[in-house]
Amino acid sequence: MKLEQVVESLLFLSPEPVGTAELAEACEATEAEVDRALDLLGTALADRGVVLREVAGGWTLASHPDAEEEARRLLAKPKTPPLTQAQAETLAIVAYLQPVSRPEIARIRGVSSESAIQTLTERGLIEEAGRSRFGAVIHRTTPLFERLFGLSGLDALPDPARFDPTPEDEAELRERLLTAGEQRTD
Amino acid sequence: MRPAELDLDLDVFAGPFDLLMTVVLREEVALAEVELGEIVIAYLEHVEEQGELDLEAATEFLVLIASLLELKSRLLLPAAEEEELQMAPEEAAEELLARLLEYRRYRDAAAHLAELFAAGRRYHYRSAPLPPVLRRVALDAARPAYDPDLLAASIGDLLRVPPKPDTSHIRPTVSLEKRLRVLRELLRSRRPLDFDESFGSEDKLTQAVTLFALLEMHKRGEATWEQDALFGRITIEAR
Numbered sequence: 468m469k470l471e472q473v474v475e476s477l478l479f480l481s482p483e484p485v486g487t488a489e490l491a492e493a494c495e496a497t498e499a500e501v502d503r504a505l506d507l508l509g510t511a512l513a514d515r516g517v518v519l520r521e522v523a524g525g526w527t528l529a530s531h532p533d534a535e536e537e538a539r540r541l542l543a544k545p546k547t548p549p550l551t552q553a554q555a556e557t558l559a560i561v562a563y564l565q566p567v568s569r570p571e572i573a574r575i576r577g578v579s580s581e582s583a584i585q586t587l588t589e590r591g592l593i594e595e596a597g598r599s600r601f602g603a604v605i606h607r608t609t610p611l612f613e614r615l616f617g618l619s620g621l622d623a624l625p626d627p628a629r630f631d632p633t634p635e636d637e638a639e640l641r642e643r644l645l646t647a648g649e650q651r652t653d
Numbered sequence: 654m655r656p657a658e659l660d661l662d663l664d665v666f667a668g669p670f671d672l673l674m675t676v677v678l679r680e681e682v683a684l685a686e687v688e689l690g691e692i693v694i695a696y697l698e699h700v701e702e703q704g705e706l707d708l709e710a711a712t713e714f715l716v717l718i719a720s721l722l723e724l725k726s727r728l729l730l731p732a733a734e735e736e737e738l739q740m741a742p743e744e745a746a747e748e749l750l751a752r753l754l755e756y757r758r759y760r761d762a763a764a765h766l767a768e769l770f771a772a773g774r775r776y777h778y779r780s781a782p783l784p785p786v787l788r789r790v791a792l793d794a795a796r797p798a799y800d801p802d803l804l805a806a807s808i809g810d811l812l813r814v815p816p817k818p819d820t821s822h823i824r825p826t827v828s829l830e831k832r833l834r835v836l837r838e839l840l841r842s843r844r845p846l847d848f849d850e851s852f853g854s855e856d857k858l859t860q861a862v863t864l865f866a867l868l869e870m871h872k873r874g875e876a877t878w879e880q881d882a883l884f885g886r887i888t889i890e891a892r
Contacts, residue, residue, distance in 0.1 A: 479779075480783065481779075481783075482779060482780070482781065482782055482783060518776070520776065527778060527779075528778075528779060529776040529777060529778050529779075530776065530777040530778075532772075532775035532776055535775040535776075535777070538777050542777075547774045549767065549770065549771065550766070550767050550770055552671075552760075552763065555763035555764070555766055555767045555770075556759055556760055556763040558763065558766055559759045559760075559762035559763040559765075559766050560759050562762075562766065563759070563762060575755055575756055575759055576756065576759075577752070577756065578716050579716060614773075614778065615770065615773050615774060616766065616769040616770055616773045617769060617772060617773040617776070618769070625762075625765065627758055627762055630757075630758045630759075630761035630762050630765070631754070631758055632754060632757060637750075637754065640674075640750060640753060640754070641747075641750050
């Protein structure tokens with residue numbers, strides 16, 4: 468049997484994403500060989516109902532996104548609700564600054580984020596990661612977060628500098644804030 | 654300025670910075686002109702229409718409007734009366750700007766994550782557990798390595814809960830009065846005192862009570878103390 472077929476079998480069996488090193492060890496092959504096999508497998512699956520994904524630091528098979536409706540009907544899975552903006556902001560802060568404490572999240576958002584943190588924890592996207600030196604609970608993201616967001620790892624998050632405003636935007640904001648400050652009541 | 658003209662749907666804002674940024678970036682509205690009271694009234698009407706009070710939403714609104722009030726008042730308060738405490742408007746605006754920009758970075762990162770999530774949640778992963786024969790440790794396949802009776806006899810005592818040790822003879826040995834006396838003694842020379850130098854070798858409880866004693870002396874005006882930075886040196890001086 469060809470290596471890509473063996474790899475396909477192993478991924479079919481594994482409930483969790485499997486790393487290249489683990490696959491190489493199981494197949495008694497080199498990681499380079501496994502990488503090539505994964506490439507071939509990905510190509511072979513191009514017009515099939517199963518897709519190969521690299522998530523949470525490993526490889527796994529998933530159902531095709533176009534079969535989502537049918538999959539949910541078959542398995543009676545409710546559609547996962549989208550994130551609210553408060554949840555998304557909280558998650559973004561945890562993802563980029565982890566491990567990060569609740570007060571820090573509240574400081575950046577300017578509003579207490581308890582309920583967003585609780586919901587994200589219940590949904591398994593973030594978890595407690597001990598306490599800071601000041602005794603505040605600190606949070607980090609979970610492997611499930613990487614899986615659900617299709618991230619091969621935390622380093623697959625885009626550079627946060629990418630979200631910084633352009634110098635023009637920044638100048639405009641400053642201008643408007645200053646104008647607001649000058650229009651003080653007499 | 655009525656909120657109707659502002660056309661703010663309060664439910665959609667994720668926090669005071671979000672609301673503030675929207676207000677500030679709106680061409681026709683200057684922050685100074687935004688009547689926050691009107692926003693409160695609009696919210697109360699909104700609550701009345703709904704007929705029931707969502708405690709969580711109401712709490713978030715309170716926090717939001719309070720923060721907004723604080724931010725706005727910083728921009729608007731006349732500087733003359735509280736010269737020392739009042740920041741220059743430029744300074745206040747710069748501080749606000751820094752916080753807004755920091756917030757904005759994560760708001761936009763959040764939008765990106767929400768997109769990833771929307772794309773990612775269409776994939777479903779296999780959720781079946783491994784067949785038992787392939788599990789690394791299958792309970793059915795486990796065989797006892799030791800005879801259970803022999804094992805129980807050997808480690809049985811370890812499983813028993815020992816009686817609680819009697820601690821009634823231990824009393825706290827650090828009293829506030831004693832630490833006050835030590836501090837006063839040390840400060841009698843009128844030379845400034847370094848906290849770590851004087852008490853660094855004491856145990857934590859003693860250090861803590863000494864700090865309480867210091868608070869007490871500060872309250873009574875017997876001593877002052879300074880600490881320039883977080884975890885920096887504490888210098889104590891008699892007054």
